[in-house]
Amino acid sequence: MPELPEVESVRRGLEPLVVGKKIIDYEIFWNNSVERDLKRIKNKRIKSIHRRGKYLGFEMSVGYLVIHLRMAGTIGVSTEKIEKYVTVKFKLDDGNEMRLIDYRKFGKVWFVDKFEEVVGHLGPEPLSKNFDVDVLKKMISKRRGMMKPLLLNQRFVAGLGNIYVDESLFRARIHPTEKADKIDTKRIEKLYEGIVDVLTESLTFGGTTFISFVGADGKHGEYRKKLKVFNRTGEPCIVCGTKIKKIFVCQRGTHFCPSCQKN
Ligand SMILES: [Zn+2]
Structure with missing residues (x-):
């Protein structure tokens, strides 16, 4: 998507x-x-x-x-x-x-x-000035649910989907089913950086192309090669070598490193 x-x-x-x-x-x-x-x-x-x-x-x-x-x-x-x-x-x-x-x-x-x-219903734009680490801290402090569905919720933050949520959570060492109220300040800071970095990096590559997506100029996005967990099931984690695992969270295929992202 x-x-x-x-x-x-x-x-x-x-x-x-x-x-x-x-x-x-x-x-x-x-x-x-x-x-x-x-x-x-x-x-x-x-x-x-x-x-x-x-x-x-x-x-x-x-x-x-x-x-x-x-x-x-x-x-x-x-x-x-x-x-x-x-x-x-x-x-x-x-x-x-x-x-x-x-x-x-x-x-x-x-x-x-x-x-x-x-x-009008959308949450903040993640690459805009009004989304910063303090805003994210405040937003997360009011939540109790699991992190993956929370970040997928467009009313919470706009524009993230399956790929970039998995990638951001990996960068912050947050397990996808971890509860929002269990995330300490340091990891929220990492998550903020993770979200901004994956989106910015992907933009410089024209996005990620899987089967169906081609940009308006007919070019395929090249970010796919840079993904660290998404669609890498069974491949070694780039940080610790553990095999990347795929589970389903709220029916969404979810990729993570079982060693780096513990719940
Ligand atoms: Zn790992």
């Missing part, structure tokens, strides 16, 4: 291709993709593209086109006639088409007056 670095990479790839262009028409191939009517989008110009968590918000001359890629979506821009896996497409005034390409068909689009209508 595309997480913050993947969605941000899509945003950066799209910017030079669509900002300033007008959407002259659209076509819906999969009705369930549309969460809020698109009719008003016609003849609106794309002013800029924002991102909040895993949501993209295209600021139009009036209103916002919001897209969430969900499980396996990505956005492609071209003049070629590709219809395979396209769920929604937007015709631009330069002859290009911007398409939501989504073979799992879970991706969603909205047309709303304000971006906040869709993203």
Whole structure:
């Protein structure tokens, strides 16, 4: 699933291709993709593209086109006639088409007056100034649940998914099922650093590509090679050599080092 670095990479790839262009028409191939009517989008110009968590918000001359890629979506821009896996497409005034390409068909689009209508529920943006170690300490001190589902909760912090939660917890030596109120200050500091570092590093590599994700520029993210625990089941931990283990936490495949991350 595309997480913050993947969605941000899509945003950066799209910017030079669509900002300033007008959407002259659209076509819906999969009705369930549309969460809020698109009719008003016609003849609106794309002013800029924002991102909040895993949501993209295209600021139009009036209103916002919001897209969430969900499980396996990505956005492609071209003049070629590709219809395979396209769920929604937007015709631009330069002859290009911007398409939501989504073979799992879970991706969603909205047309709303304000971006906040869709993203208002999200927790802080982890790479923004208003997310710092003291904020994280305060946030965690109010929680009692397990760390993995807590970090996956978009209302707690926005943009993290399975990959970057596993990687951040490894860096902080926190077991994924450890309870939030058992984490001492030192490890919260490590967790803060871990979250910021994995996201920043991944962004410089254009995100992580597994099967389905390709950035808007058609390039694959290269961060996969840098992952320390995610998808490394049975391989040696880079710190202690113990085999990386995979368990399921709230039905999510979870990777960790049983020696470095004790509960
Ligand atoms: Zn280890």
